[in-house]
Amino acid sequence: MAISHYIKELGRGARGARALDRAQAADLFGQLLDGQASDLQVGAFCVAMRVKGETVPEMCGFLDAAQARLARVPACADGLPLVVLPSYNGARKLPVLTPLLALLLARDGLPVLLHGMPTEERRVLASDVLQALGIAPLAAPAAVAPGSVAHLPTAALHPGLARLLAAREAIGLRTPAHSVVKLIAPCAGPALVVSSYTHAEYFDLSDGVARERAMHLLLSRGLEGEVAADPRRTPRYDGYVHGHHRLLAEQQPGTAAAVPGLPEVIDVNSTARYTRAVLEGSLPVPAAIAEQVRYIARLARAVRDAPAAGPHAGDVAAAPAMPAP
Helix, strand or coil, rough: CCCCHHHHHHHHHHHHHHCCCHHHHHHHHHHHHHCCCCCCHHHHHHHHHHHHHHHHHHHHHHHHHHHCCCCCECCCCHCCCCEHHHHCCCCCCCCCCCCCHHHHHHCCCCCEEHHHHHCCCCCHHHHHHHHHHCCCCCCCCCCCCCCCCEEEHHHCCCCCHHHHHHHHHHHHHCCCHHHCCCCCCCCCCCCCEEEEEEHHHHHHHHHHHHHHHCCCEEEEECCCCCCCCCCCCCCCCCEECEEEEEEEECCCCCCCCCCCCCCCCCCHHHHHHHHHHHHHCCCCCCCCHHHHHHHHHHHHHHHCCCCCCCCCCCCCHHHHCCCCC
């Protein structure tokens, strides 16, 4: 019964529901992660939040609880931040290109962690493609060397978080845990989270959380819920270092009619073959993905070179210039 009073406040409907403050949200989410709620209470919480929507203080509290419990990857060498790529949606209409993004970033000398798990049936996941490319998931967090990619299932980060994500299969709706995993930084040192949004309200939520929690973040519109850019168009990019914001690029008009070599089928083997061909140079890197790699790499080095947190510390405006290609 420990969370029933929270559900009562959250579940009064779109107009009557009351938002929690940050401390309350952290307490509630911590109890959920620790398995102190029944399946019925978990479902009630998820549905109530789906109707009400998360506020910035609530999401900050959820992240406070998650970050305090996550298994963490050791800090990276050379002061580089760990580039964190959440991957939970997979392919629906176009091939999942998050593995290609990860491997291109590693080729640029960055340490990259991809984390995720299936939350919907009939999706080709980034983890499936990575395994086809010879990158098996880790059983537990381990150091990620610059120039390499590691993959961690969500359960290895925290089993309670995986349990909340799995509730989607039962209730048919995304849950607050899906927003949490797009913003977690499971690293003992600096981490640059690459996140995405589909609807404008999630941009506002992510922007507010990044500022409030002093995050290192690259934020853009994703493709089918994945963080890799749509290879057919160039999105807007927003960068954050210690929570200080800079608009890196505006969305560019137009959509490419075709992407050379992009497979029309989205199965694991076809996607892996395409990814390998791009990495080997027999097919070109899609221009939108190449641009995304450049922004992530520049922002990662801005994080590395930023002063310690403090007044105006890490302001992206003070970082090396990041012009559009």
